[in-house]
Amino acid sequence: MDDLTKRQKEVLHFIARKILRDFLPPTIREIASQFAFSSTGTVRNYLKTLVTKGYLRVSRHTSRGIELDKAKLFRIPLLGKVIAGSPDVAYEHLEDYVDLGRLLEARDDLFALQIRGDSMIDSGIMPQDVVLVKKQSVCRNGDIVVALVNNEATVKRLRLAQGAVLLEPANRRYKPIRADNIKIIGKVISVIRSYV
Numbered sequence: 692m693d694d695l696t697k698r699q700k701e702v703l704h705f706i707a708r709k710i711l712r713d714f715l716p717p718t719i720r721e722i723a724s725q726f727a728f729s730s731t732g733t734v735r736n737y738l739k740t741l742v743t744k745g746y747l748r749v750s751r752h753t754s755r756g757i758e759l760d761k762a763k764l765f766r767i768p769l770l771g772k773v774i775a776g777s778p779d780v781a782y783e784h785l786e787d788y789v790d791l792g793r794l795l796e797a798r799d800d801l802f803a804l805q806i807r808g809d810s811m812i813d814s815g816i817m818p819q820d821v822v823l824v825k826k827q828s829v830c831r832n833g834d835i836v837v838a839l840v841n842n843e844a845t846v847k848r849l850r851l852a853q854g855a856v857l858l859e860p861a862n863r864r865y866k867p868i869r870a871d872n873i874k875i876i877g878k879v880i881s882v883i884r885s886y887v
Contacts, residue, residue: 694744702726702737703746707759716757800826802877804837804846811835811846814861820884822846824877835879840870846879 695703705725709717717725722734738757741747750756806820814835816822822837830836832851837844838858847858847868858868 695741695746698726699737699740699744702734703741706741706747706757710757710759716755718754801880802826803883804844806846810860810862810865811848812862814848816846816861816879816882817884820882822879823881823883825880826877828875830875830878836875837877837879839874839876840868841872844876849875 702722705722706717709715709721719731719734719738722728722737723731726734728734738747738749742749746760748758748760750758802824803821804824806816806818806822809818816835824837830849832849834849835846836849836858837846838849840858845858845868847860850857850859850867855869856873858873860867
């Protein structure tokens with residue numbers, strides 16, 4: 692977003708927050724009110740600039756016709772590789788982009804859950820992590836799933852063995868869950884961890 696002014700970024704962030712949080716884009720009047728713009732013409736100028744720079748799409752003759760261009764908005768530069776073992780010389784050069792927008796494209800099929808407990812730590816899922824889950828009732832052997840057991844949700848690795856369904860933890864302190872009433876509600880597709 693280096694091509695945007697401070698105020699352009701503020702307007703874009705306001706629009707993105709409204710769309711991602713409320714699932715409804717703001718009207719031109721709501722944007723004008725938020726930033727105390729004296730006219731809707733000022734808002735239209737900001738929108739035109741954000742469209743030209745590729746961050747938004749705006750439909751005419753629709754009061755809430757603002758859409759985010761996820762392809763540009765949710766890209767993060769991938770600047771190279773880093774050694775997780777012994778330190779090595781770091782070279783910063785743009786190799787590609789990590790496209791977070793692809794994760795959001797199927798938003799109707801996705802939901803997020805925050806992890807409580809440590810039963811999946813050996814699979815890299817720690818307490819307080821957020822997992823992105825794709826809604827689906829059928830998963831493959833070995834997938835990490837969110838399942839309901841006696842109406843309680845859990846995250847475990849799915850194991851299918853000799854006609855039995857097991858929910859396997861990734862921590863030796865826990866035992867696998869075997870139950871007749873296991874209902875798969877989704878597959879874990881990503882883990883988000885914040886260090887802030």
